[in-house]
Amino acid sequence: xxxxxxxxxxxxxxxxxxxxxxxxxxxxxxxxxxxxxxxxxxxxxxxxxxxxxxxxxxxxxxxxxxxxxxxxxxxxxxxxxxxxxxxxxxxxxxxxxxxxxxxxxxxxxxxxxxxxxxxxxxxxxxxxxxxxxxxxxxxxxxxxxxxxxxxxxxxxxxxxxxxxxxxxxxxxxxxxxxxxxxxxxxxxxxxxxxxxxxxxxxxxxxxxxxxxxxxxxxxxxxxxxxxxxxxxxxxxxxxxxxxxxxxxxxxxxxxxxxxxxxxxxxxxxxxxxxxxxxxxxxxxxxxxxxxxxxxxxxxxxxxxxxxxxxxxxxxxxxxxxxxxxxxxxxxxxxxxxxxxxxxxxxxxxxxxxxxxxxxxxxxxxxxxxxxxxxxxxxxxxxxxxxxxxxxxxxxxxxxxxxxxxxxxxxxxxxxxxxxxxxxxxxxxxxxxxxxxxxxxxxxxxxxxxxxxxxxxxxxxxxxxxxxxxxxxxxxxxxxxxxxxxxxxxxxxxxxxxxxxxxxxxxxxxxxxxxxxxxxxxxxxxxxxxxxxxxxxxxxxxxxxxxxxxxxxxxxxxxxxxxxxxxxxxxxxxxxxxxxxxxxxxxxxxxxxxxxxxxxxxxxxxxxxxxxxxxxxxxxxxxxxxxxxxxxxxxxxxxxxxxxxxxxxxxxxxxxxxxxxxxxxxxxxxxxxxxxxxxxxxxxxxxxxxxxxxxxxxxxxxxxxxxxxxxxxxxxxxxxxxxxxxxxxxxxxxxxxxxxxxxxxxxxxxxxxxxxxxxxxxxxxxxxxxxxxxxxxxxxxxxxxxxxxxxxxxxxxxxxxxxxxxxxxxxxxxxxxxxxxxxxxxxxxxxxxxxxxxxxxxxxxxxxxxxxxxxxxxxxx
Amino acid sequence: xxxxxxxxxxxxxxxxxxxxxxxxxxxxxxxxxxxxxxxxxxxxxxxxxxxxxxxxx
Numbered sequence: 001x002x003x004x005x006x007x008x009x010x011x012x013x014x015x016x017x018x019x020x021x022x023x024x025x026x027x028x029x030x031x032x033x034x035x036x037x038x039x040x041x042x043x044x045x046x047x048x049x050x051x052x053x054x055x056x057x058x059x060x061x062x063x064x065x066x067x068x069x070x071x072x073x074x075x076x077x078x079x080x081x082x083x084x085x086x087x088x089x090x091x092x093x094x095x096x097x098x099x100x101x102x103x104x105x106x107x108x109x110x111x112x113x114x115x116x117x118x119x120x121x122x123x124x125x126x127x128x129x130x131x132x133x134x135x136x137x138x139x140x141x142x143x144x145x146x147x148x149x150x151x152x153x154x155x156x157x158x159x160x161x162x163x164x165x166x167x168x169x170x171x172x173x174x175x176x177x178x179x180x181x182x183x184x185x186x187x188x189x190x191x192x193x194x195x196x197x198x199x200x201x202x203x204x205x206x207x208x209x210x211x212x213x214x215x216x217x218x219x220x221x222x223x224x225x226x227x228x229x230x231x232x233x234x235x236x237x238x239x240x241x242x243x244x245x246x247x248x249x250x251x252x253x254x255x256x257x258x259x260x261x262x263x264x265x266x267x268x269x270x271x272x273x274x275x276x277x278x279x280x281x282x283x284x285x286x287x288x289x290x291x292x293x294x295x296x297x298x299x300x301x302x303x304x305x306x307x308x309x310x311x312x313x314x315x316x317x318x319x320x321x322x323x324x325x326x327x328x329x330x331x332x333x334x335x336x337x338x339x340x341x342x343x344x345x346x347x348x349x350x351x352x353x354x355x356x357x358x359x360x361x362x363x364x365x366x367x368x369x370x371x372x373x374x375x376x377x378x379x380x381x382x383x384x385x386x387x388x389x390x391x392x393x394x395x396x397x398x399x400x401x402x403x404x405x406x407x408x409x410x411x412x413x414x415x416x417x418x419x420x421x422x423x424x425x426x427x428x429x430x431x432x433x434x435x436x437x438x439x440x441x442x443x444x445x446x447x448x449x450x451x452x453x454x455x456x457x458x459x460x461x462x463x464x465x466x467x468x469x470x471x472x473x474x475x476x477x478x479x480x481x482x483x484x485x486x487x488x489x490x491x492x493x494x495x496x497x498x499x500x501x502x503x504x505x506x507x508x509x510x511x512x513x514x515x516x517x518x519x520x521x522x523x524x525x526x527x528x529x530x531x532x533x534x535x536x537x538x539x540x541x542x543x544x545x546x547x548x549x550x551x552x553x554x555x556x557x558x559x560x561x562x563x564x565x566x567x568x569x570x571x572x573x574x575x576x577x578x579x580x581x582x583x584x585x586x587x588x589x590x591x592x593x594x595x596x597x598x599x600x601x602x603x604x605x606x607x608x609x610x611x612x613x614x615x616x617x618x619x620x621x622x623x624x625x626x627x628x629x630x631x632x633x634x635x636x637x638x639x640x641x642x643x644x645x646x647x648x649x650x651x652x653x654x655x656x657x658x659x660x661x662x663x664x665x666x667x668x669x670x671x672x673x674x675x676x677x678x679x680x681x682x683x684x685x686x687x688x689x690x691x692x693x694x695x696x697x698x699x700x701x702x703x704x705x706x707x708x709x710x711x712x713x714x715x716x717x718x719x720x721x722x723x724x725x726x727x728x729x730x731x732x733x734x735x736x737x738x739x740x741x742x743x744x745x746x747x748x749x750x751x752x753x754x755x756x757x758x759x760x761x762x763x764x765x766x767x768x769x770x771x772x773x774x775x776x777x778x779x780x781x782x783x784x785x786x787x788x789x790x791x792x793x794x795x796x797x798x799x800x801x802x803x804x805x806x807x808x809x810x811x812x813x814x815x816x817x818x819x820x821x822x823x824x825x826x827x828x829x830x831x832x833x834x835x836x837x838x839x840x841x842x843x844x845x846x847x848x849x850x851x852x853x854x855x856x857x858x859x860x
Numbered sequence: 861x862x863x864x865x866x867x868x869x870x871x872x873x874x875x876x877x878x879x880x881x882x883x884x885x886x887x888x889x890x891x892x893x894x895x896x897x898x899x900x901x902x903x904x905x906x907x908x909x910x911x912x913x914x915x916x917x
Contacts, residue, residue, distance in 0.1 A: 260877065264871075265886065
């Protein structure tokens with residue numbers, strides 16, 4: 001429990017609440033008092049929000065179900081387009097879907113559009129993973145009619161991405177991948193995906209202009225093909241380009257027609273059924289917007305938000321599934337904010353109306369269901385999917401990118417209190433104080449976001465990756481400043497060109513804790529899969545030196561990471577052939593210029609892979625080295641016996657291993673070895689793999705909910721952990737409860753890892769009384785500046801008391817607004833299974849001692 | 861046999877629409893569940909047989 005006073009630099013600091021009224025709120029229900037929607041309308045919208053969160057793989061809300069419409073229309077189109085070029089088939093598939101899909105319009109909403117035939121439903125993707133769709137057929141969420149759904153899945157099995165890729169792998173390797181114990185299942189088996197759509201293009205140009213551009217390219221191509229003399233070497237490449245441009249035109253026209261169907265629906269409801277005159281007028285306004293967006297360039301902020309929403313639905317749910325909501329929202333919308341709020345030249349609005357609009361966008365995202373397999377519902381407990389928006393940072397000229405749009409986004413998040421979308425703030429020491437204050441208030445209100453990324457490290461990374469560009473057209477210094485988080489952690493370019501279009505470029509996970517476990521057992525997973533999971537690298541009982549164990553671990557890691565990345569690149573190859581994205585390609589200036597599909601063109605490499613359960617392995621290596629090889633207090637035979645017994649009957653031994661030096665305490669006894677493990681093995685070995693784009697693949701350490709799922713599949717480990725216990729909750733976070741030397745010791749530990757990393761997630765839990773006191777902002781600000789100076793990549797915060805968490809466990813119905821940061825995303829605490837809740841309660845609540853404040857050099 | 865063209869919820873698609881086809885219309889209906897009412901719109905042919913939601917114009 002935090003003391004309410006502290007002696008610091010000759011002063012007695014009081015940590016009473018900055019808002020005196022909070023003194024009257026019981027500490028164990030604070031978060032229920034923080035919501036403050038900006039209007040009655042957004043209060044109503046939140047009250048009737050059709051949440052799509054899942055907990056332990058089950059949807060929390062009643063009545064959520066998979067839809068059949070997308071599957072049905074996709075299949076009809078596929079059957080009718082046999083013989084056409086594949087990219088044209090993909091465009092025609094999108095057209096058939098958009099021409100015939102049921103549209104949804106809900107009362108009170110201003111941003112319109114949904115991706116399934118009913119707001120309680122979500123679409124499925126049989127063309128991606130047949131296993132993921134088969135999973136649904138066995139559940140209460142099965143699309144109906146069930147017989148039709150089963151027939152559709154059967155039809156797609158041979159055409160699916162999964163089937164196309166599997167044949168290029170040894171069945172044993174596939175089996176190992178499908179266990180999800182040493183690595184995340186192959187990307188082609190899950191259908192899970194990410195994309196960074198070029199929203200800038202559609203808002204700036206409008207689709208009609210893109211159609212004209214493609215038409216002019218086709219005209220030029222045909223003319224080139226018809227010249228005399230014919231030269232096949234230069235003439236034949238035009239064929240594929242013509243197909244790609246034609247597909248772009250088909251897709252774009254279909255999207256315009258679909259958007260205008262929304263306009264028509266709003267007009268019909270307004271003129272024939274709506275009795276409220278204000279709502280009638282509003283529906284007619286929406287109809288006008290939907291008629292023009294995204295066909296035309298956006299003029300005002302309402303245009304921009306609707307155009308962006310339509311683009312999101314196509315890129316993330318209709319053309320193909322993709323998790324995420326990646327864009328630099330404040331920069332993207334700033335020109336339209338200026339037009340509407342500052343100049344009031346188009347769709348005049350006040351700043352407060354912008355806040356309301358952003359609240360409405362947050363609620364639309366919260367309703368957006370994703371048809372993920374059970375495994376993926378389980379690894380994001382308490383959420384519907386990952387939706388991460390990036391704000392802040394710096395502009396292309398290195399000036400502060402924070403503006404009033406940034407503040408509106410932050411204020412809307414603080415007021416409406418939803419778990420999605422999460423926000424990432426690119427922290428730079430030149431960011432304006434007024435915006436930092438909003439960032440701080442969101443964090444101290446316990447939203448778990450903004451998650452903070454180091455702006456300059458991200459810029460440097462984009463420039464470094466640019467060196468590997470296959471086309472010699474990687475990020476320029478100006479473009480390198482326009483980066484966003486592609487999903488929870490990894491920077492990638494945003495903008496009109498060069499953005500990441502598929503998860504096979506970067507994403508998916510590897511599990512070092514399980515790799516260490518099998519390293520001790522000659523590559524055999526005895527505690528979960530009961531099979532050989534890697535090469536036979538020997539039994540730990542035979543290793544005479546720690547170096548032998550280290551090298552065996554390296555070999556296990558090499559095998560698994562090469563397999564995992566190969567899975568991604570084989571998937572990429574098949575995505576290029578069969579899963580083209582003509583709509584997304586339309587928006588990318590490179591794809592348009594070169595006549596290439598978005599999966600195929602790679603101008604900016606962005607390869608990464610996520611080590612998850614890293615610190616369990618790191619702490620275990622430290623304990624083994626100390627207690628077995630250095631001090632020889634125990635033998636490896638004794639350790640293996642204890643592990644196979646899950647430490648039962650070996651309690652003292654377990655305590656010794658538990659008490660071995662741990663990461664996160666600025667202790668060289670742990671940090672030296674663990675830093676080496678990060679830099680030499682996790683990053684060094686991963687970086688030797690070159691992906692499709694020609695660049696290295698580097699680690700993005702993180703966890704999402706996989707630290708729970710994979711923890712449950714990982715046997716007892718030499719850090720003193722019991723088998724089945726959750727693993728560490730972030731890429732570089734200390735194991736829950738083991739960071740005991742204060743928050744600045746954690747920073748000092750983490751700052752030691754610098755080489756061969758792309759990103760590393762750091763979870764920290766900060767004291768509620770300190771953060772909510774009048775000193776909270778100054779302490780946090782000093783902490784962040786220190787974090788920045790130490791060149792740390794990331795940090796995200798929980799600010800919630802153990803009292804409140806335990807009260808929520810006892811009476812969940814009274815704590816619906818309690819939000820926590822899981823890892824890379826936020827969730828309603830009561831929607832997380834108890835197993836996961838307990839891991840958050842176990843995270844150490846950091847107090848700031850006088851020594852910490854001295855280290856931060858904070859002036860209070 | 862009643863057809864969609866006689867239904868209150870049927871709206872013929874105008875000729876200038878991007879998705880115009882002869883005799884194609886929007887079927888715009890209201891649905892209600894525990895969370896409230898919402899509108900759905902899907903394309904139908906005016907000659908299609910009336911469904912269970914049919915309501916004479």
